Amino acid sequence: MQAVTWHGKRDVRVDEVDDPTIQEATDAIIRVTSTAICGSDLHLYELFGPFIDEGDILGHEPMGVVEAVGSEVTHIAPGDRVVVPFNISCGHCFMCTGDLQSQCETTQVREHGTGAALLGYTKLYGQVAGGQAEYLRVPQAHYGPIKVPDGPPDEQFLFLSDVLPTAWQAVAYAEVPDGGTVAVLGLGPIGQMSARIARHQGAQVFGIDLVTERLEMAARHGIEPVDIGDHEDLAAFLRDQTNGRGPDSVIDAVGMEAHGSGAGKVAHALVGLLPDKVAAPIMVKAGIDRLAALHGAVEIVRRGGTLSISGVYGGALDPMPILQMFDKQLTVKMGQANVRRWVDQLLPLVLDEADPLGVADLTTHRVPLAEAPGAYEMFQKKQDGAIKVVLAP
Template sequence: MRAVTWQGKRSVSVETVPDPRIEEPTDAIIRVTTTGLCGSDLHLYEVLAPFLDPGDVLGHEPMGVVEEVGPGVPGLRPGDRVVVPFTISCGSCWMCERGLQSQCETTQNTDQGKGASLFGYTKLYGQVPGGQAEYLRVPQAHYGPITVPDGPPDDRFVYLSDVLPTAWQAVEYADVPDGGTLVVLGLGPIGDMAARVAAHRGHRVIGVDLVPERLSRVRSRGLETIDLSAVDDVGDAVRELTAGRGADSVIDAVGMEAHGSPVAKSAHQVVGLLPGPLARQVMETLGVDRTSALLTAIDAVRRGGTVSLSGVYGGMADPLPMMQMFDKQITVRMGQANVRRWVEDILPLLTDDDPLGVQDFATHRLPLEQAPQAYEMFQKKQDGAVKVLFQP
């Protein structure tokens, strides 16, 4: 089969790799019909190279048709149309029973000190081949795949794999009070969708970004925006819009690759020059992130407010302004999305009325073979790229 493979920092290629096969009774094989390019994939493209090997298959936002199931998968049949969550979880362990599927104890990577395995996402999370491919082996298929009806286009459901539950959890964790104001930092796929979810719930939403096309998308839905390139200080701009108090809640949908952190950016570049084992050791013990978005969130949120982190961070030595956080009495919530926890809440919104605008959410639909160009375009924020979908 053809698949998108990691070959080195800022280098991916589409290669012919072995077809997946059933390895465990609870496996299924999916023929992928649509698969997304995620902002988290850019962390692999740019920052997390020490935890990848050349040839690793990328991608964690697939949907498709079941081709084969193992004997331990009674709920699926060949021909079923399914969306595959990016987190691999069993559904029956202590963590899954409590709605913490991203911490699943069956697929937890205890040797790395990390949570549940993820598709297409480094040695830290199981090094499971990903879904930017023609076919995908799905472990724990008795629980993970979400069966969806035939008929509507893939765009209606594919975001259940990651974008929708991640955005939904970000808004849940933000705990916006009734009549409150939510600031969303970063209007890429997750930030854009989080803004849509929050607006659907009746919250006042202020989106922050510096890419004109992203700001325009959010404004077109009637939401307020702050152009990062047009203000001296985001926190001050937010306070001007909120009676001097700050936002009730802030979502950081940017994460480790925020603009405005030159020291951390230089550190990432230096680590990228080290041999793999040494680079991994440095990242795991001394790694720092570009934390400008997180620092902005802490500044822009009001006293007693909540900061919700959906942007991925990977540093082990990130400095935080603990005095400010303690003094402002801030609540901080974060973590990988517990996809299955939110599916039943989201599915009723994926109707013909399309209140979240999923049908036109993608900015680019491309053949899988164009993945290298798509990664570069998305990383450089060119051509208005917000969400790219591949058709294998």
């Protein structure tokens, strides 16, 4: 089969690889019909070479049709159409039964002290072959895959794999008061959907970015677009819009791709030049992120407010303004999305013909799997209005 594979920094290729097979009784094999590129994939494209091997298959946002199932998989069968969550969880351990599927004790990567295994990611999260491929082996398939109806286009359901649950959790963690205000930093796919979900739930939403196409997309969905470039003092502007206090909540949907923190950028670049055996412990024990967005969120949110972090950070020694956070009496919530926790709330909205979350208006590019290398470059460089790129095997 064909699959998108990692070969080095900014070097992904479409290779011929072996078809996956059933290895455990809880496995399933799906024929992938759509699979998306995520902002987290760009971390592998750019930063995490020490924890990934040449030829590893990327991708963690797939859906498709079931081809085969193991003997312990009973809720789906060959021919079913399914979406596959990006986190691999068992459904029956202490963490899963507590709706913390991203911390699943069955698939935790204890070697590296990390949470549940993920599709298509690094050794830090299990190094499981990903879904940017023609076929995918799905571990823990007795629990993970989400069965969806035939008929509607893939993009109506595809984002249940990651984007929608991540955005829903970001809003839930933001704890926006009824009729309150929330600022969303970063209007990539997660930021777009976080803003729409918060708006759907009745909040006043400020969508903050510097890319024109992203601001325009947000505005189409009732979000108040705020171009960073138009405001020398963003916090002061937002206070002026919110009775002098600042937003009740801020969602950081940017993460380590934030611009503006030169020291962190240099640190990432230097680590990338080191041999893997040297670089790996430095990234784990002494990593520093580019923190402009996160520090900005602390500055923007009102006193007594809540900061929800859905953007991914990878540093171990990230400096945080604890004095300011303590003084402002902030609540901070964060973490990988617990996909299955939120599906029952999301599926009715996705199935609603009125499309209340505007799911149909998120994909900007759908390209053949064979064109994945160019699609990665386009997405990373924010070219051609790219906001969400879907690959078609």
